[in-house]
Amino acid sequence: METWILGGTGRSGRAIAAELVARGVTPVLAGRDAAGLARVAEAVGGGARTVLAGTVEAMAGEIRRQRPAVVINTVGPFGATAVPIARACLSAGAHYADLANDVASLSAVLALDDAATAAGRTVVTGAGFGVTATESVVVALCAGRPAPAEVRVHMIPSLAMEAGTVGEALAATMLDGLPGVEGGRRFQGRRFRGGRLAPARLGGDATRLTLPDGTGVRTVGVPLGELVAAQRASGAPDVTASSSELAPLRHVLPAASALLEVAALRRFAVRRLARVRFAARPRPRAHSWGYARVRWADGTVRDGWLRVGEAQGYTGAVPAEVARRLLAGEGRPGAYTPAALFGPSLAESCGGEYLLPAGAGR
Numbered sequence: 001m002e003t004w005i006l007g008g009t010g011r012s013g014r015a016i017a018a019e020l021v022a023r024g025v026t027p028v029l030a031g032r033d034a035a036g037l038a039r040v041a042e043a044v045g046g047g048a049r050t051v052l053a054g055t056v057e058a059m060a061g062e063i064r065r066q067r068p069a070v071v072i073n074t075v076g077p078f079g080a081t082a083v084p085i086a087r088a089c090l091s092a093g094a095h096y097a098d099l100a101n102d103v104a105s106l107s108a109v110l111a112l113d114d115a116a117t118a119a120g121r122t123v124v125t126g127a128g129f130g131v132t133a134t135e136s137v138v139v140a141l142c143a144g145r146p147a148p149a150e151v152r153v154h155m156i157p158s159l160a161m162e163a164g165t166v167g168e169a170l171a172a173t174m175l176d177g178l179p180g181v182e183g184g185r186r187f188q189g190r191r192f193r194g195g196r197l198a199p200a201r202l203g204g205d206a207t208r209l210t211l212p213d214g215t216g217v218r219t220v221g222v223p224l225g226e227l228v229a230a231q232r233a234s235g236a237p238d239v240t241a242s243s244s245e246l247a248p249l250r251h252v253l254p255a256a257s258a259l260l261e262v263a264a265l266r267r268f269a270v271r272r273l274a275r276v277r278f279a280a281r282p283r284p285r286a287h288s289w290g291y292a293r294v295r296w297a298d299g300t301v302r303d304g305w306l307r308v309g310e311a312q313g314y315t316g317a318v319p320a321e322v323a324r325r326l327l328a329g330e331g332r333p334g335a336y337t338p339a340a341l342f343g344p345s346l347a348e349s350c351g352g353e354y355l356l357p358a359g360a361g362r
């Protein structure tokens with residue numbers, strides 16, 4: 001009954017390992033850096049073992065050979081890793097979870113629903129802060145009610161940063177755009193309109209929110225996995241997703257996205273971004289927030305918040321809690337986003353607190 005973390009040396013991998021240990025599960029750390037894995041295994045304690053696998057193919061091969069019970073994939077870009085690893089899990093009889101947060105990867109993993117159902121295993125995508133924090137509020141607000149007409153979700157992460165470089169994998173993920181995603185160009189925003197993905201202005205929909213703690217924050221439209229999760233969780237035909245992370249760049253985003261359409265400029269930008277060094281930074285505000293505003297056709301509007309701590313810590317807790325529940329046999333066969341599978345209680349098990357109107361479901 002082993003739980004593997006692919007990318008066990010990374011920021012997320014280490015946070016997930018600590019959260020698994022806190023739940024009584026000793027993880028197996030898999031990746032390409034033997035010495036780094038050994039250091040993390042020692043820090044994790046409890047005799048954590050490591051699996052050396054330097055490529056996606058090697059990881060898929062080890063999963064098929066060693067047949068773990070649950071695999072948590074933290075190796076981006078998920079457009080390259082999620083489907084091959086999830087398929088290897090299904091053929092090995094393992095449950096699968098990942099941290100994907102882009103529209104293309106989330107959609108591709110959710111399309112494995114029939115394969116997961118046939119294998120009798122559970123596939124969970126989007127098990128990080130953004131998708132879980134926003135989708136959980138949508139699920140709570142919509143529980144027991146007909147599908148709404150419109151949903152707007154906003155994610156407001158508060159992230160502490162370790163000193164380091166952005167790195168090639170994260171840079172490629174950040175500048176990958178939406179390759180092959182219907183409803184618009186690769187470096188364009190998206191929203192749901194009439195139940196279908198449609199173009200939106202990247203960095204548009206600028207909104208000034210007052211957080212429940214009284215402070216203000218600005219968000220802008222960003223087509224991340226939250227968009228897909230909120231649409232599926234609500235069934236609403238019109239959905240937008242926004243984030244506070246890119247709000248400071250809102251004036252340059254349209255021009256930058258036009259430049260990224262040029263492949264040579266994009267490769268240059270990925271190389272430059274990968275080398276960018278950032279200093280250690282404490283988290284900018286006490287809490288991270290997920291917010292959703294839901295409007296029904298009869299004019300009823302409800303909104304709600306989920307308050308969590310530091311966003312990276314929360315991204316460690318969600319996959320660990322998903323794995324714990326899967327190990328306990330609480331999953332169902334198929335492919336899901338986290339709150340669609342486990343309901344709003346998942347976010348609370350990870351330390352989140354809801355601020356919801358009276359009568360909203362849990």
Ligand SMILES: NC(=O)c1ccc[n+]([C@@H]2O[C@H](COP(=O)([O-])OP(=O)(O)OC[C@H]3O[C@@H](n4cnc5c(N)ncnc54)[C@H](OP(=O)(O)O)[C@@H]3O)[C@@H](O)[C@H]2O)c1
Nearest residue numbers: 007008009010011012033054075076099101128129130315
């Ligand atoms: N959904 C969310 O809310 C959320 C939140 C946080 C992060 N993420 C995503 O999760 C991913 C990981 O984030 P992170 O902050 O943990 O990144 P990170 O610190 O750079 O860690 C990445 C891990 O993946 C490994 N890796 C990278 N490329 C690999 C390859 N080609 N083959 C084998 N291993 C490889 C790295 O190994 P080495 O140590 O050997 O380099 C490292 O263990 C990113 O794509 C990020 O966008 C999502």
